[in-house]
Amino acid sequence: MVSLRGDMRVVAISDLHIDIAENRDWLAHLCDQAHDDEILILAGDLASKLSRIESGLALLARSYSQVFFVPGNHDLWVEAREPTDSLQRFREIQSICSTHGVAMRSRDILGEKGHRVVSISPLLSWYCEPDEGDLSLFLSKPGEDESLAMWADRVRIRWPDSLLSPASYFLGLNAINEAEDRDIPIISFSHFLPRQELIFSSSRDRVPFGGRGGDRAPRFNFSRVAGTVGIERQLRMLGSSVHIHGHQHRNRDRMIDGVRYVSHCLGYPQERAAAGISAKDVKPVEVFHY
Numbered sequence: 001m002v003s004l005r006g007d008m009r010v011v012a013i014s015d016l017h018i019d020i021a022e023n024r025d026w027l028a029h030l031c032d033q034a035h036d037d038e039i040l041i042l043a044g045d046l047a048s049k050l051s052r053i054e055s056g057l058a059l060l061a062r063s064y065s066q067v068f069f070v071p072g073n074h075d076l077w078v079e080a081r082e083p084t085d086s087l088q089r090f091r092e093i094q095s096i097c098s099t100h101g102v103a104m105r106s107r108d109i110l111g112e113k114g115h116r117v118v119s120i121s122p123l124l125s126w127y128c129e130p131d132e133g134d135l136s137l138f139l140s141k142p143g144e145d146e147s148l149a150m151w152a153d154r155v156r157i158r159w160p161d162s163l164l165s166p167a168s169y170f171l172g173l174n175a176i177n178e179a180e181d182r183d184i185p186i187i188s189f190s191h192f193l194p195r196q197e198l199i200f201s202s203s204r205d206r207v208p209f210g211g212r213g214g215d216r217a218p219r220f221n222f223s224r225v226a227g228t229v230g231i232e233r234q235l236r237m238l239g240s241s242v243h244i245h246g247h248q249h250r251n252r253d254r255m256i257d258g259v260r261y262v263s264h265c266l267g268y269p270q271e272r273a274a275a276g277i278s279a280k281d282v283k284p285v286e287v288f289h290y
């Protein structure tokens with residue numbers, strides 16, 4: 001449980017990618033100030049090196065009153081020469097989170113008088129690929145490379161042979177209490193996308209993969225690795241009113257069937273440059289205020 005002193009905000013961001021020096025500088029600047037009146041949700045892809053994940057989480061945990069985190073795909077990358085795998089990396093990250101007081105499990109946030117104000121639920125997850133059936137967010141794309149050879153996870157993610165479905169494994173770790181006895185707002189978050197339509201900028205978007213700027217990777221089909229409907233099922237069981245996700249590096253803020261879906265990332269320098277945004281203008285977005 002986390003106790004509030006009044007006037008608290010829950011803020012969210014994803015995809016900090018602090019392997020990149022400019023993003024590391026952004027994080028150092030963010031954490032120069034204390035954020036005692038803020039709870040931070042970090043929706044994955046902090047870094048692809050374990051030492052950077054640890055230093056980043058330690059910095060954030062010192063700056064914010066509470067940090068919630070789930071790993072993204074980059075956080076579970078391993079080098080070919082490392083005698084480990086991505087599941088072992090996940091366990092190492094769990095241990096780092098516990099050392100620094102970073103939450104990877106649901107917690108209720110308490111108000112000044114000890115009453116429950118809001119509940120925050122990290123949802124561990126992975127993406128379902130098209131051959132995993134109807135839990136995948138897959139949509140076919142003309143001319144796509146079905147082998148996804150340019151997707152770095154193909155090389156950098158290594159599961160033990162015993163792990164047949166990473167998505168089922170991670171979703172199975174989430175403790176889902178059904179919504180009926182919940183009387184406070186529930187905020188959930190995942191790294192991966194819970195719904196296919198969130199891949200697109202709006203419900204009217206009829207340009208499925210290119211968008212206004214054209215398709216910069218015509219052979220790459222993001223929907224193959226976007227997420228899973230399994231996350232959507234869990235957030236609906238929880239009774240979430242807000243769900244935050246990362247992964248795509250596209251900012252979204254949409255209401256769908258009574259749930260506000262928010263994606264808000266730092267992303268890569270070249271993405272910010274293309275959008276005409278400077279890193280100093282990027283701040284975690286408020287998703288709850290008390």
Ligand SMILES: [Fe+2]
Pocket residue numbers: 045072073074191246247248
């Ligand atoms: Fe990602």
